[in-house]
Amino acid sequence: MGRYRRQALRYRNARLYDDGRRALGRPARQQRLGQPRAWSYSTSSLSGVALHAGFDYYLLVTGVGSDGHAHVWTVVYGDGGDFGVGAWSGLVETARGYSGSQVTFGGPSLALPDTLRLGFSERYAGSVAYDRPLVSFAPAFADFWQGLWREPAPPFDVSSAHGLALSSGGGWLWATNAAHLWRTSLSIPPLDVSADLTALNIEVAPERGRLTLTLRNDHGRYTSPGSGDLAVWTPGAQVEVGLGYRISAGVETVLLPHFWLDGWEHLYGNGAASVVISASDGWGLLETWRARRSCVWAAGASTASQVLTFLLARAGLSLSTLSASAAFVNESPAFVVHAGQSGAEAVRDLLARFADLLFFRQEGATMKEPTAGEATTYTYGVAHSLRGIRLLTGLPEATRLQAFGAGVMAEALDWGLATSADDRLRQVLDRNLTTSGQVQARATLELERRRRAVAEGSILIAPQPAQELYDVIALTHAGLALSNARKRVRGWRLTYQTGKRPAYDQTFVLGAV
Amino acid sequence: MTAEVRRGTLRAFDGGTYRATVQLDGSLAVWIESVPVARNLPSAELVAGRSVAVLFWDASNPGDAVVVAVWA
Numbered sequence: 001m002g003r004y005r006r007q008a009l010r011y012r013n014a015r016l017y018d019d020g021r022r023a024l025g026r027p028a029r030q031q032r033l034g035q036p037r038a039w040s041y042s043t044s045s046l047s048g049v050a051l052h053a054g055f056d057y058y059l060l061v062t063g064v065g066s067d068g069h070a071h072v073w074t075v076v077y078g079d080g081g082d083f084g085v086g087a088w089s090g091l092v093e094t095a096r097g098y099s100g101s102q103v104t105f106g107g108p109s110l111a112l113p114d115t116l117r118l119g120f121s122e123r124y125a126g127s128v129a130y131d132r133p134l135v136s137f138a139p140a141f142a143d144f145w146q147g148l149w150r151e152p153a154p155p156f157d158v159s160s161a162h163g164l165a166l167s168s169g170g171g172w173l174w175a176t177n178a179a180h181l182w183r184t185s186l187s188i189p190p191l192d193v194s195a196d197l198t199a200l201n202i203e204v205a206p207e208r209g210r211l212t213l214t215l216r217n218d219h220g221r222y223t224s225p226g227s228g229d230l231a232v233w234t235p236g237a238q239v240e241v242g243l244g245y246r247i248s249a250g251v252e253t254v255l256l257p258h259f260w261l262d263g264w265e266h267l268y269g270n271g272a273a274s275v276v277i278s279a280s281d282g283w284g285l286l287e288t289w290r291a292r293r294s295c296v297w298a299a300g301a302s303t304a305s306q307v308l309t310f311l312l313a314r315a316g317l318s319l320s321t322l323s324a325s326a327a328f329v330n331e332s333p334a335f336v337v338h339a340g341q342s343g344a345e346a347v348r349d350l351l352a353r354f355a356d357l358l359f360f361r362q363e364g365a366t367m368k369e370p371t372a373g374e375a376t377t378y379t380y381g382v383a384h385s386l387r388g389i390r391l392l393t394g395l396p397e398a399t400r401l402q403a404f405g406a407g408v409m410a411e412a413l414d415w416g417l418a419t420s421a422d423d424r425l426r427q428v429l430d431r432n433l434t435t436s437g438q439v440q441a442r443a444t445l446e447l448e449r450r451r452r453a454v455a456e457g458s459i460l461i462a463p464q465p466a467q468e469l470y471d472v473i474a475l476t477h478a479g480l481a482l483s484n485a486r487k488r489v490r491g492w493r494l495t496y497q498t499g500k501r502p503a504y505d506q507t508f509v510l511g512a513v
Numbered sequence: 514m515t516a517e518v519r520r521g522t523l524r525a526f527d528g529g530t531y532r533a534t535v536q537l538d539g540s541l542a543v544w545i546e547s548v549p550v551a552r553n554l555p556s557a558e559l560v561a562g563r564s565v566a567v568l569f570w571d572a573s574n575p576g577d578a579v580v581v582a583v584w585a
Binding site for chain 1: 514519524536537538539540541542543544545546569570571572573574575576577
């Protein structure tokens, strides 16, 4: 095979190489090298292979597929981890350049300094041409074989036809090309601003989360973000907030969903100096991410769950599931994200087809299917007193819902309201729905979604930081004749303030279970 | 489901199926395949490289779209 070895890599006695069209491997556990085990994929030509040995052998491959298009693929060569020794995983596409688009790829590189990181070069031969190295990383908890990567992006101002070789050592991530060597620290120390916090406001609602925190700056410590002790303080930096109480046993806190810095302002006046920091939760990351190509899923290609996982990963977010509807896990609708469209808009479009709800925990997204029988997580109005309560009664947007698919239609009615309210009709059109069962289920979930969206009031309490968006809670209030009345948390606001008018309050916005 | 019209460039046309491959504006490297083409557009006018208008009846469903105009 020697004459075919354009690129060969040896690692832990395994050999992986390509013969120009295929990747071939010899497992490490074969004591004597036998016949190479080629993958079964048909490709036109390969332009590069990068390898990292983890639980299995992870490969990043660039080249042209049998479809004539340029690709960047990830693939696993098994070593007894997730895949059997000598077995190949499926090819997962990371990037594609259509034949005729003049976009091709090369210079792949893989490294595992902290999380898996990849790099490759994207070449555009049109006008204006470029050779642009791109790098990316896998979100927390993603397995290599899943092919989940944050959107590959240029790391800094460099042009390199062969990409950047990534490696790590000594606490640094290193990047090299033929002429240069760069490094960046993997361990920038976090900055604890707790002692200077004078105000904190957090608002979490469906599809939006915002944080502002105010720091005293009369000592001038926060005058030059991004340098010295404040090196970590840059736009996009992660903000972690732990809230709780000082009790007899010490300080107990709960870590809230993470936020990411949007910006800050320095304020001077009236004998005071402060810095006000603004940040957004995962929805902000999704809003920032914009598709740079048409991302198309044909009907039957990927489940909604897989599409959502891909979209979140592109913004650097992972996905975990508390519960999920059968439709969300099993249905594979045709779906497209257009170039220029935001990740937030795409996620909203996708989730609009399902009952499932998305919210954030720390650095990842979490899914849950709301159900009428969902367990109550906490009770307010007994041991945890209510500082205030506001109850609202209203009508949903629709009491009758018609769902139209491709040649099928079904409707759902809220008979409990149909006699007292007008016939509030709403229609949903979705050609992805092709069976009577699908349109019936869609009509039911759309009606249910509108019922849950009705505002039912709010409560003001001493903060309960462990309570999450979409939790079911119980309320007891003698004056309003409420006894363990079940509500769903549709949003919350938290205020912390020191100074002349100190405050530590939380408001839950309520909806129907 | 919101309808929207997007502009693109015709990259390929199959007169048998009357479907097209279209590069929507903003998508440098990836094109959309098998988009139905309005039958009132003469196949002789569907030349690769011409501009097209694609009507998405459902903006997020690539299977619910049609090429409605060709020019240039």
